[in-house]
Amino acid sequence: MGFFKKKSNSKIHSNSISASQMMTTSSTNELKANLQENIQIIKDSIGKSSDIIIREIRIGEEGTIKAGIIYTDGLTDTTALQNFILETLMLDFKETELQEKLSPEQNLITVLKDFAMTVGEIKELTNFEVLFTGLLSGDTIILIDGYAQGLIISNRYWVERGVTEATAQVVVRGPREGFSENLRVNTALVRRRLKDPNLWMESKVIGKRTKTNVAMMYINGIANDKIVKEVRLRLDKIDIDGILESGNIEELIQDTPYSPFPTIFNTERSDVVAAALLEGRIAIFVDGTPFVLIVPALFVQFFQSSEDYYQRADIASLIRLLRFFAFTIALLAPALFIAVTTFNHVMLPPALLISLAAQREGVPFPAFVEAIIMEITFEILREAGLRMPRSIGSAMSIVGAFVIGTAAVEAGMISAAMVIVVSITAIASFVSPTYDLAISARILRFGFMAIAASFGLLGITIGLIALLLHLCSLRSFGVPYMSPLAPFNLSDQKDTFIRFPIWKMFTRPRLINQQNIVRQQDSAAAKPETSKNKEHEGV
Template sequence: MPKQQSQSNPGEISSSSQESPPIFTDLEDTLKQIHERLGNSPDLNVRKYETLNHENHVAVMYINGLVDKELVDEYVTHALSFEEIREEAPSAADLFIFAKEKALSIGKEKVVEDQNSVLEALLSGDTIILFDKLDKGISVTTSGGEGRSVTEATTQVNIRGPKDSFTESLGTNIALVRKRIKNPNLWIETLTMGSVTKTDVSIAHIHGLAKEETLQQIRKKLADIHVDSILESGYIEQLIEENNYSPFPTLYNTERPDSVAGNLLEGRIAIFVDGTPFVLILPATFFMFFHTVEDYYQRYDITSVIRVLRFICLLVSLFGPAIFVAALNFHQEMIPTPLLINFASQREGVPFPVVIEVLLLEVTFEIIREAGIRMPSQIGQTVSIIGGLVLGQAAVQAGIVSPAMVIVVSLTGISSFATPAFNMALSIRILRFVITFVAAYIGLYGIAIVGLILVAHLCSLRSMGVPYMSPVAPFAPGDQKDIFLRAPLHFMKTRRRLLKNDKAPGATVQNSQGSRHEK
């Protein structure tokens, strides 16, 4: 992992704030200096052409792997090889005008007048055309090269719904969203971040639906980021979130285009980062992390039951081991007598206190889970299953833990998998250890105190100015149709109050998640 720097050192890498060397009128001098600034890198490809009278020379430059070579050959080098362009352009200025206005039909080109602009264009996948006896050139958009094709989502799988997911290409990701929202009000703003990496970052919103105050706040936060590198959207997530020390994520990330489209239609804003398939969505609320886009593709009654099950799993994964430890240590009277006798007989011969049992099994479970994730997919799942069965059975037979404790920890671990968002599931796993420690020393009173602290903390959080627990706190009666339960689609006709842009003209939009919203 590269070390993040708050500011680039001027002596290390040329910054855009420094004065850029000009393009020399001598073509060979310009090519030589660009080669030197790139460290004489072998992936810089240069092709040279000359007119019939051998007086005017042209150089075409691009970096292998960053350009679409078929595009370069068809629209750039092939155009410059025409006899017409060599005969009708007696001077360098004529050659420049002819190449820009007549020969190049690729569609998007711009004039570059200094070496920094040339280097930025080259490293962005553009092709540069330089002319002898002329101190400017042409940058042609030819980005392409090798890249991963659109495939099925791997972290947010679904039974029903679209199977495509984002890739590492910024242009492809934006196109996947535009296919779902064929509306001119889908506005995209692009900026460059990272003084070294020069990463393209795009902000997407639907004009008239997203709040202008929220949009301005996001622009300001992005403008205040001054780092060397942005390699993934997680960098931006950590740099713009308002609550750095909270265990709960306040920005939502997804690799599904339909999820981004649905949230845009609700008035939210998406941040795309070139080089990653994960798109940030903000503002985010706590309940977003327990909803999936598939909830809107199924009937409302099925979705409601599944959502209730998810929230039950949330409580089990967060408080399950803690309640078991508190009941055995402090509140035996709450356990039925036959069950308490069974627990006592199972613990006979176990040398550790209950809390140590829980920690041993929880840590073991986390090790197995992490190993299963990091190992190759062909054997990771097998190792997780076999490791859990073998270690659990061996621990019980060796008298290290009791069978009931294995059941409790296993149920807790399985319940944590029911949380759709991986980052929220991680937060719950961390908090589970804290709550278990408190329960071991204070009992159910400690669990109640920690629960109140968590609720108060959640109610204090904000995501880009929006309360994290909305629409429950503050309570909005009209927005309860899509929180714990999901109402039929024909009842969901209004956007959420805190996301609604009151200044926008009235409009009716069909949400990609299925709900019809009217303003």
């Protein structure tokens, strides 16, 4: 048994190319020395794309040097292109000064890069693969006649959604800023919170056609080196046409693709990412989505909210216990009702049993069929409310549930008690701070309802044992999914079911972090002093 489980995923495989194929590809991919030939290759490759602008200019006052400017309309900052590139090359650049700077070690491309361009990032390019990647990302390409080289100038600009309030993970107290679809803006939000030179970031390009920028961020010296290596390895193995959202990355690198429980955490809040990095976790940013992946993810992590650490410890502990209780209700409430009313009548008080029997006197369906009908109806209403416009979605869900429930009870198809149980279950499923865990409860709920209708409370007990064994068998990037409960770690119980005061949580999670465990050097010094034994003078 190694530190990590072996992964067998047909969607992830390494791309092997023979040496002869690589030589053939590299020879046809290199830039040509003739400008017109390079421009023709670009036109043939992009077809009749009207957003690709190709302009031929002449450099300098005398205009003896021919050059080509290629950029993508809508992705390039045309103002910077006009003021700092075209104006510099066509008006400010003097060929007499050029001849003075030319040397055997420096050609015209190098001189333009080092002495002429007054823009930020500039790189040299020698092949069409780099050219098209930069061009379609919003960079400006400069090609010079007579040189099999070019310049790629970073002046990307496009209209995007700014930093707004996070909508998927709402808090009462805490920062309001959420991630946007721009990867660099998202990493900057985390950099603003963690001003540590050990906050390292590794960038990758994934997707043969989308060329999606993916960044892996962690704190060197805190993050487990084995986990960092494993994340890097899994990202490098991805070979796919396109990555459109972080959910694509999540499916390709997760440990157990067939488990209903998520083993990778996602968030759109910068403070959650910063807190996870301080615990030794790794964040994965994907360009084009506001949701950032955090690994490794534990079961108890999905019950924690960033608001827990901004409230007082007693309030946060009460709310967290309420979340665990609500998850239990969302998972087992319909199954327990079915089991008790079908098999285990003796567990109910006589008065309640008589009331339930009177309600079900005219109902033509058994309790299991009642629950299935109500659960499916509510799931349909929930999805309809999500997909409809916000102005009428919530109203339609509430009115639809009320009208359908009332009409079903009056028609004698559903008992009133079943409507109450399903309603409480639906409300409890919204208490979870993460959407992924609520989905897991919704999926497993139907399975528990089926075994409750077949075997009663005995079936529910067996199902819970099987569920617990499944949870204990899961791992997230080598870390047991149920830690710190299984394996049990006493010091990490300070932030599991309840949250201890911050001045008592002086260590990081031990199974996630194997080095630099202490995050608060002197916990006793941080403890608030009481005024019980102090003498005060004056009023």
